[in-house]
Amino acid sequence: MTPFGYSRAQDVADAVRRGGEAGTMYLGGGTNLVDLMRETIERPTMLVDVTGLSRDITETPDGGLRIGAAARNTALAEDRRVRTRYPVLTRAIVAGASAQIRNMATVGGNLLQRTRCGYFYDDDGSRCNKRAPGQGCDAIEGFNRNHAILGASSACVAVHPSDMCVALAALDAVVHLESSAGPRVLRFTDFHRLPGDHPQIETMLQPGELITAIELPPLPFARRSTYRKVRDRSSYAFALVSVAAAIEIENGRVGAVRIALGGVAHKPWRASKAEAALRGQPANAASFAAAAEAELADARPLKDNGFKIALAKRAIVAVLETLA
Amino acid sequence: MAITINGDAVSVPDDPRVSLLDLLREDLRLTGTKKGCNQGACGACTVLVDGERILSCLALAVQYDGRAITTIEGLGAAGALHPLQQAFIEHDGFQCGYCTPGQICSAVAMVAEARRGVPSHVTGDLDAGAITLTHDELRERMSGNLCRCGAHNGIMAAIAETFAEAAE
Ligand SMILES: Cc1cc2nc3c(=O)[nH]c(=O)nc-3n(C[C@H](O)[C@H](O)[C@H](O)COP(=O)(O)OP(=O)(O)OC[C@H]3O[C@@H](n4cnc5c(N)ncnc54)[C@H](O)[C@@H]3O)c2cc1C
Numbered sequence: 075m076t077p078f079g080y081s082r083a084q085d086v087a088d089a090v091r092r093g094g095e096a097g098t099m100y101l102g103g104g105t106n107l108v109d110l111m112r113e114t115i116e117r118p119t120m121l122v123d124v125t126g127l128s129r130d131i132t133e134t135p136d137g138g139l140r141i142g143a144a145a146r147n148t149a150l151a152e153d154r155r156v157r158t159r160y161p162v163l164t165r166a167i168v169a170g171a172s173a174q175i176r177n178m179a180t181v182g183g184n185l186l187q188r189t190r191c192g193y194f195y196d197d198d199g200s201r202c203n204k205r206a207p208g209q210g211c212d213a214i215e216g217f218n219r220n221h222a223i224l225g226a227s228s229a230c231v232a233v234h235p236s237d238m239c240v241a242l243a244a245l246d247a248v249v250h251l252e253s254s255a256g257p258r259v260l261r262f263t264d265f266h267r268l269p270g271d272h273p274q275i276e277t278m279l280q281p282g283e284l285i286t287a288i289e290l291p292p293l294p295f296a297r298r299s300t301y302r303k304v305r306d307r308s309s310y311a312f313a314l315v316s317v318a319a320a321i322e323i324e325n326g327r328v329g330a331v332r333i334a335l336g337g338v339a340h341k342p343w344r345a346s347k348a349e350a351a352l353r354g355q356p357a358n359a360a361s362f363a364a365a366a367e368a369e370l371a372d373a374r375p376l377k378d379n380g381f382k383i384a385l386a387k388r389a390i391v392a393v394l395e396t397l398a
Numbered sequence: 399m400a401i402t403i404n405g406d407a408v409s410v411p412d413d414p415r416v417s418l419l420d421l422l423r424e425d426l427r428l429t430g431t432k433k434g435c436n437q438g439a440c441g442a443c444t445v446l447v448d449g450e451r452i453l454s455c456l457a458l459a460v461q462y463d464g465r466a467i468t469t470i471e472g473l474g475a476a477g478a479l480h481p482l483q484q485a486f487i488e489h490d491g492f493q494c495g496y497c498t499p500g501q502i503c504s505a506v507a508m509v510a511e512a513r514r515g516v517p518s519h520v521t522g523d524l525d526a527g528a529i530t531l532t533h534d535e536l537r538e539r540m541s542g543n544l545c546r547c548g549a550h551n552g553i554m555a556a557i558a559e560t561f562a563e564a565a566e
């Protein structure tokens with residue numbers, strides 16, 4: 075690790091003031107940042123610890139929940155309101171990492187965890203446009219079994235590794251941000267970016283901007299929601315493909331529906347085409363399969379990851395059948 | 399500035415780069431806690447912070463100022479073994495022993511999580527309250543601790559026996 079200073083933010087204003095300095099990064103649980111600093115992929119000169127900021131999970135006036143960015147992943151997963159009103163979120167969190175890591179990881183840090191692409195991590199031996207913009211991407215022609223099938227670019231085919239974020243994308247969450255310019259709010263699905271020509275810019279965060287909270291809208295039908303993760307071993311592994319879904323069924327037909335996919339793109343992938351194909355249709359296997367086809371119609375396989383297309387379709391159908 | 403480690407106040411390292419794991423092993427010579435991967439992938443470095451299990455390899459020591467850490471040395475000692483340590487011996491819960499301190503610290507906190515009702519990936523009813531530690535629950539909840547020697551069956555048996563009231 076290159077040398078750095080450390081301080082604890084006293085409050086949001088203090089964090090934002092310090093976070094705006096060049097070379098400064100915020101520190102959550104450290105489960106991703108400490109690893110990346112050890113690999114010298116991240117080289118901050120100053121860390122501002124934001125784990126002392128709000129971790130409260132509170133009711134919003136409209137019947138949703140507001141989650142302080144410093145809430146630990148375990149605390150969010152075990153919250154009774156989350157378990158009952160947004161089971162997809164609890165299920166996504168406990169499908170990720172290990173209990174030890176979930177006890178450390180914060181909600182803010184989870185959003186900003188970086189890709190697990192092996193070429194991104196291989197500082198000495200590989201080219202990566204995220205690490206060294208303009209250098210090229212060794213994953214495109216390389217071993218790319220774990221890489222993107224949707225929304226990739228000729229500059230980057232990495233995927234976003236988070237499970238929790240897939241649930242948040244499905245749940246229409248919003249992200250509360252704060253900077254020296256004041257507070258602002260972004261829709262969760264607008265928070266992460268597709269790689270395009272600048273894969274090193276992964277989110278819409280401005281330099282020094284702080285995530286203060288995530289807000290979940292009321293979404294009553296999300297009581298009927300779940301998460302399914304397909305991976306190489308049954309625990310403690312990143313997703314090959316994952317599906318978060320919530321569905322409302324009225325008289326055998328699909329009413330409101332939310333679907334998001336993990337492991338397939340540079341960002342948590344909201345499956346809007348599948349949702350559109352489902353609304354008003356009979357809640358049966360044929361409709362579910364048609365919706366999955368619609369979403370994956372744009373999928374572009376790489377050399378090693380063509381299997382993900384069929385896997386994603388089947389996972390979508392399986393999850394909807396569980397919920398129906 | 400101090401971290402409490404197994405009951406003793408220890409000053410926080412001057413260099414913020416020092417991980418909690420290196421503070422324990424290199425500075426304090428508490429070598430029970432092991433360094434397997436140093437990147438969060440094996441669980442050998444598991445310790446308890448105010449009773450919660452974490453990975454000391456990914457923890458910057460400076461972040462734990464004011465917190466109370468328990469390592470394997472704080473759970474039991476030769477002649478005064480923790481019941482789970484005794485059970486590991488009786489059930490052949492290890493071969494080389496490298497993962498063992500992490501397994502034991504992890505299991506102690508895992509049982510507290512289950513009693514509190516923290517769901518796991520294999521929990522069926524998310525609204526059921528305290529969790530019964532079935533074989534599947536135990537394996538899933540301990541999946542953050544790898545054992546290269548493959549002593550998992552003995553590990554599971556030792557945990558199930560020690561915490562029988564929480565297990566099936
Ligand atoms: C072995 C291993 C396996 C894992 N498996 C999974 C898995 O299967 N599924 C999964 O989803 N995740 C997995 N993870 C990743 C884990 O979920 C993330 O590392 C974790 O969520 C990051 O949270 P943190 O608080 O530790 O972030 P940190 O490491 O502290 O920070 C990460 C980033 O977020 C920034 N940051 C933190 N808080 C804020 C804030 N409030 N505002 C702005 N920026 C902020 C930091 O500057 C940094 O860039 C795994 C991790 C490991 C080590």
Ligand code: FES
Pocket residue numbers: 432433434435436437438439440441442443444453454455456
């Ligand atoms: S040494 Fe910490 S998880 Fe492997």
Ligand code: FES
Pocket residue numbers: 491492493494495496497498544545546547548549
């Ligand atoms: S006993 Fe050798 S690694 Fe577990």
